[in-house]
Amino acid sequence: MILIGNGKLLTRDADNTFIEDGCVCIDANIIVDLGSTQQMKKKYEGAEFVDAKNGLIMPGMINTHHHIYSAFARGLSINGYNPKSFGDILSGMWWKIDRSLTLEDTKYSAYSTYIDCIRNGVTTVFDHHASYGSIEGSLFQISDAAKELGIRTSLCYEVSDRDGQEKMRQAVSENVQFMKAAKKDSSDMQKGMMGLHASFTLSNKTLEYCAQNMPYDAGYHVHTAEGIDDVYDSLKKYNKRLVNHLFDLDILGSKTIAVHCIHINPAEIDLLKETDTMVVHNPESNMGNAVGCTPVLEFARKGLTVGLGTDGYTSDMFESMKVANILHKHHNCDPTVAWAEVPLMIFDNNAKIANRFFEKPVGVIKKGAYADIIVAEYDPLTPLNADNANSHILFGINGRCVTTTVINGKVLMKDRKIMVADSEKIMAKSREVSNKLWNKINS
Numbered sequence: 001m002i003l004i005g006n007g008k009l010l011t012r013d014a015d016n017t018f019i020e021d022g023c024v025c026i027d028a029n030i031i032v033d034l035g036s037t038q039q040m041k042k043k044y045e046g047a048e049f050v051d052a053k054n055g056l057i058m059p060g061m062i063n064t065h066h067h068i069y070s071a072f073a074r075g076l077s078i079n080g081y082n083p084k085s086f087g088d089i090l091s092g093m094w095w096k097i098d099r100s101l102t103l104e105d106t107k108y109s110a111y112s113t114y115i116d117c118i119r120n121g122v123t124t125v126f127d128h129h130a131s132y133g134s135i136e137g138s139l140f141q142i143s144d145a146a147k148e149l150g151i152r153t154s155l156c157y158e159v160s161d162r163d164g165q166e167k168m169r170q171a172v173s174e175n176v177q178f179m180k181a182a183k184k185d186s187s188d189m190q191k192g193m194m195g196l197h198a199s200f201t202l203s204n205k206t207l208e209y210c211a212q213n214m215p216y217d218a219g220y221h222v223h224t225a226e227g228i229d230d231v232y233d234s235l236k237k238y239n240k241r242l243v244n245h246l247f248d249l250d251i252l253g254s255k256t257i258a259v260h261c262i263h264i265n266p267a268e269i270d271l272l273k274e275t276d277t278m279v280v281h282n283p284e285s286n287m288g289n290a291v292g293c294t295p296v297l298e299f300a301r302k303g304l305t306v307g308l309g310t311d312g313y314t315s316d317m318f319e320s321m322k323v324a325n326i327l328h329k330h331h332n333c334d335p336t337v338a339w340a341e342v343p344l345m346i347f348d349n350n351a352k353i354a355n356r357f358f359e360k361p362v363g364v365i366k367k368g369a370y371a372d373i374i375v376a377e378y379d380p381l382t383p384l385n386a387d388n389a390n391s392h393i394l395f396g397i398n399g400r401c402v403t404t405t406v407i408n409g410k411v412l413m414k415d416r417k418i419m420v421a422d423s424e425k426i427m428a429k430s431r432e433v434s435n436k437l438w439n440k441i442n443s
Contacts, residue, residue, distance in 0.1 A: 001025065001026065001027050001044055001046075001047040001048065002025075002026040002047060002048045002049075002050060002371075002406075002409065002411070003023055003024070003025055003026075003037075003040050003041065003044060003047045003048065003049045003050065004023065004024045004026070004050045004052060004057055004373055004375065004404070004406065005021075005022065005023025005024070005037035005040055005041070005049065005050075005051070005052060005057075006021065006023070006037050006051050006052050006053065006054065007021075007022060007052025007053070007054060007055045007056060007057040007375060008020060008021075008022065008054070008055070008056050008057065008384060009022020009023070009024065009034065009057045009058075009365070010056060010057065010058045010059075010365075010386070010389050011034070011058075011059070011364065011365040011366060012058070012059050012347055012348075012351070012363065012364045012365065013364055013365065013366045016386045017386070018385055018386035018389065019034070019035070019036060021036055021037050021038075022034065022035070022036065022037065022057055023035060023036060023037040023039070023040035023041070024040075024057065024365055024371075024373060025040050025043075025044055025047065026371040026373075026406070026409045027409075028409055029370060029371055029408040029409035029410075030360070030368065030369070030370065030371060030409065031365060031366060031367055031368065031369045031370070031371050031373075032367060033367065034365060034366075034367070050375075050404060050406075050411065050414065052375045052404070053375075053377070053403075054379065055375045055376055055377045055378055055403060056375065056376045056378045056384075056392075056393075056397070057365075057373065057374075057375050058365070058373070058374060058375075058376065059123075059347075059351070059362070059363050059364050059365050059372060059373065059374070060121060060122065060123025060124065060362070060363075060372035060373060060374050060405065060406075060407065061120070061121050061122045061123065061124075061317040061318070061346075061350075061374070062122070062123070062124040062125075062126075062307075062317075062350040062351060062353070062354050062362065062363050063117065063122050063124070063125050063126065063309055063310055063315070063317055063350075064126045064257065064278075064280045064307040064308065064309045064350050064353050064354070065126055065128060065221075065257070065259050065280040065282055065307075065309030065310070065311055066113070066117075066125050066126065066127045066128070066309065066310055066311070066312055066315070067127065067128055067129075067130075067311060067312030068106075068109050068110050068113045068114075068127050068129060068142060068312070069097070069098055069101060069106065069109055069129050069130050069131055069312075070094065070097070070109075070312035071109040071112055071113045071312075071430075071434075072097065072105065072109055072430075072433075072434040072437050072438075073093065073094075073097055076097075076438055076441070078092065078093060078096060078441060078442065079442050080092075081093060085229075086226070086227040086229070086289050086290070086291050087227070087229060089289055094130075095132075095162065096441055097437075097441065098130040098131050098132050098133065098158075099132045099133045099163070100133050100437055100440050100441050101131035101132075101133045101134055101138075101437070102133065102134050102437075103131075103134050103137055103138060103141050104433055105131070105134075105433055105434070105437050106129070106131050106134065106138045106141045106142060107141040107142075107144070107145060108426070108429060108430045108433045108434070109430075110141060110142040110145035110146065111145045111149070111421070111426045111430065112426065112427060112430045113315060114145055114146060114149050114151050114153075115149065115418060115421065115423050115426065115427075116315040117151060117315045118149065118151060118405045118407075118412050118413050118418065119315075119399065119400070119402065119405075119413065119416075119418070120315050120316045120317065120318070120399030120400070120402060121317075121318075121374035121376065121399060121402035121405055122315055122316075122317055122399075123151065123152055123362070123372035123373075123374065123405065123406075123407045124151075124152040124153065124154075124354050124358075124362055124363075124372065125146075125151060125152070125153045125154070126153070126154040126221070126257065126280075126309070126353075126354075127142065127153060127154065127155050127156070128156055128158055128195050128221055128223075128259070129142060129155065129156065129157050129158060129195065130157070130158035130160075130197070132160075132162075132163045132167055132171075135157070135167060135170040135171055135174055136170060136173075136174060137174075138157065138174060139155050139156075139157055139174055139175070139177075139178040139192075140177075140178065140181070142155055143155060143178065143181075143182075143190055146189070146190060147189070147190070148420070148421065149412065149420050149421055150189075150407050150408065150410050150412050150420055151189075151407055151412070152189050152190075152358070152362065152370075152372065152407055152408065153189070153190055153191075154190070154191040154192070154193060154221075154354075154357055155178060155182075155190065155191070155192055155193070156175055156178075156192065156193040156194060156195030156221045157171050157174040157175045157178070157195045158171065158195045158196070158197045159171040159172055159175065159194070159195060159196050159197065159202065159206065159210055160196075160197035160198075160201040160202060161201055161202055161203055161206055162197070162201045168206055168209075169209070171195075172194075172209060172210055172213050173213075175192065175193070175194050175195060175210075176213050176214075176215055178192045179192030179193070179194070179214075179215055179216070179218050180192075180215055183215075183216065187408075188358055188359045188360070188370075189408060191218070191357045191358065192218055193218050193219050193220065193221045193255075193257070194210055194214055194218060194219070194220050194221070195220075195221050195222075196210065196220055196221065196222035196223070196251075197222075197223060198222065198223040198224070198226065198230050199222075199224075199230055199233065199234055199242055199245060199246065200229065200230045200233035200234070204249065207249050207251065208249070211249075211250065217255055218255065219253070219254075219255025219256050219257065219356075219357075220251050220253075220255075220256045220257070221256075221257045221259070222246070222251065222256070222257070222258060222259065223259045223260055224242065224243065224246065224258040224259060224260055224261050224264075224279075225242050225243070225260060225261055225262055225263040225264050225268075226259070226260035226262060226263075226286075226289075226291055227262075227263075227289075227291050228263050228291075228292070230242060230263070231263045241264070241265065241267070241268055242263075242264070242268070243258075243261075243264055243268035243271050243272060244267075244268065244271065246258075247271055247275065252271070252272065252275040252277045253275055253276065253277060254275075254276040254277070254278075254356065255356060255357075256275075256277050256278065257277075257278045257279075257280055257353065258272065258277050258278065258279050258280075259279075259280045259282065259309070259311075260280070260281070260282060260286065260291075260294060261279045261281075261294055261299075262286065262291055262292040262293065262294045262295075263292060264295075266298075269295075269298060269299065269302055269304065270302070272299075272304055273302050273303060273304050276305070277304075278305045278306075278307065278353050278356070279294075279299060279304055279305065279306045279307070280306070280307045280308065280309040280353075281294045281296050281306055281307070281308055281309070281324065281345060282308075282309045282310060282311035282313070282320075283308075283320060283323045283324040283327045284310065284311070284313040284314060284319070284320060284323050285310070285311030285312070285313045286311075287323070287327065288313060293327060293328070293331040296324075296328065296341060296345065297328060297332065297337055297338070297341055300340075300341045300344065305349050305352055305353065306344075306345050306349055307345055307346075307349045307350040307352075307353045308320055308321065308324060308342070308345040308346040308349075308350060315399070316398060316399030316400075317346060317399070318393065318397055318398045318399050318401075319398060319399060320346070321342055321343075321346050321393070321394060322394060322398075324338065324342045324345070324346075325338050325339070325342045325394060326338075328341070328342070339390075343390040347363070347390075350363060351363025351364060358370070370408060370409075371406060371407075371408060371409040372406065372407050372408065373406045374402050374404060374405050374406070375402065375403050375404035376397050376401040376402050376403065377401050377402075377403050378392070378396055378397055378401055380392055380396065402416075403415055403416050
């Protein structure tokens, strides 16, 4: 039994409970009680005590769209790379990287990214993988790293026609094999989905093949209208808008994550709402790729379940929260917007998305929820309470404020020290492996 106390406890429960000197009690992997530090210590004498040191105790962060395979792009310079469009970025960087990845590259991309997530207080990661240089077993390499480190994750492989039909079938098979393995895993720490790249690299025949091979209702994880060319492609090939095209192929639904959804019209928004399809916004990536601004304010008005992801740009969800807040103010030329919508995405909707897949609640501190809890070092210079906590987090906290990360009841990081792996050794090996990858790409 573990107690995490002596901190300001922000639960994110239905009542937005806030306890000034709060404490959470964990038994195995479940939250079993919470209250004041004094009450919990008295009630559970002999329990291990993790001292929050007057910091902020809160639910672990959830990243609903990540790209672990992009990890080794950091610092990479590709010969002749001078993109003029989003298509150039895809073909000139990301597809070159994924065609060069070995299973070892994928493994250490996973190790390094998951460690970064733990350091930044991210306890659940929905990843979308691609490694067309080495497909078979790639999701299992990521899975093994997640198991070893103890992080909760959902994995899928990015099916695409861009490298031919044989590799497309291998990608579908990798999804199917991992989905079957994840379903047999009783720990509820890993889930599998059917990953899809984007409509413009997927034929109807391929999408039908994916549906035919889906072993159970695992859901789809698909890039949707990220670039305007994706929309033009759908109109040219099928004479219909992109979301309508996905609907006609039975891709949309309550287990589907439609990522980005930048270039969609009001009728498509209504269709996403009617099908209960989840959407994930990735502000930093969208700005960096210059693809446009997702109309999340309209999504919120329509009641869509819109979460927040990083698209591989970072593993710091606090950073993405800050960028989302200012992006939509800037884009709408209105300083009054996004105060409510962005916290709704990152704290409420990310939890709702994750809870469609995992058996017990995550993203909340309450009795019966999984014990995914973080502690952030934060000494507020003004009063902090349940009503203004989001403002304090927005302006006062980033990922590296996190000192302790607990996932599924296990302390993975304590006082900023990774407890479950030799992180220095892993980072040294990652540098060695990534250097080989860079040389291969530029050879």
